[in-house]
Amino acid sequence: MDLLEPPRVVERPERDYLGIRVVTPFRGMLSTRNELIDELDGWLRSQGIDDVGPFLLRLHVIDMSGPMDLSVGVVTPGPLAGDARVQPARLPAGRYATLTYRNHSLRANRALIEWAAAHDLAFDRWDVAEGDHFACRYEAFRTDPRTEPRKTKWEVELNFRLADPAG
Numbered sequence: 001m002d003l004l005e006p007p008r009v010v011e012r013p014e015r016d017y018l019g020i021r022v023v024t025p026f027r028g029m030l031s032t033r034n035e036l037i038d039e040l041d042g043w044l045r046s047q048g049i050d051d052v053g054p055f056l057l058r059l060h061v062i063d064m065s066g067p068m069d070l071s072v073g074v075v076t077p078g079p080l081a082g083d084a085r086v087q088p089a090r091l092p093a094g095r096y097a098t099l100t101y102r103n104h105s106l107r108a109n110r111a112l113i114e115w116a117a118a119h120d121l122a123f124d125r126w127d128v129a130e131g132d133h134f135a136c137r138y139e140a141f142r143t144d145p146r147t148e149p150r151k152t153k154w155e156v157e158l159n160f161r162l163a164d165p166a167g
Helices: 029-047 105-118
Strands: 002-012 015-025 055-062 067-075 087-091 094-102 125-128 131-134 137-141 155-161
Touching: 002 105, 002 155, 015 029, 015 055, 029 055, 029 067, 067 087, 094 105, 105 155
Parallel strands: none
Antiparallel strands: 002 094, 015 067, 015 087, 055 067, 055 131, 055 137, 094 155, 125 131, 137 155
């Protein structure tokens, strides 16, 4: 993993996006991500929408031995209408633990999780029967996947929304 920007806490505003939400097995999840990026790009083109970005992968519920509830989306400059498949949504405002990396998503996730634990930071998450539910955990692709097909070259910003501090 190439660490491009070290772990830190940032305050993020609410951001609108259009996305496709699916439940898919952990195995094959990245192929599903790629297919959904292509589908979403085609939908955007068909709607004449081009002032968007970055693309993102949002993980709603994580079960690495079962189904993953995820969205593939693209940030929009404001709320836009979707359809039955492409839905408007929002990334909530708040404090986020973040880092930027290239290559090796699992290592980057492990690094951010370990950094947050070492700094006594709690993620905004809870357990559900289906796995770990996150208020907001996403990867924003700084590299446009439509123009750079080699995933190992993508610059990715990893973000975990933090729980509100006690008190």
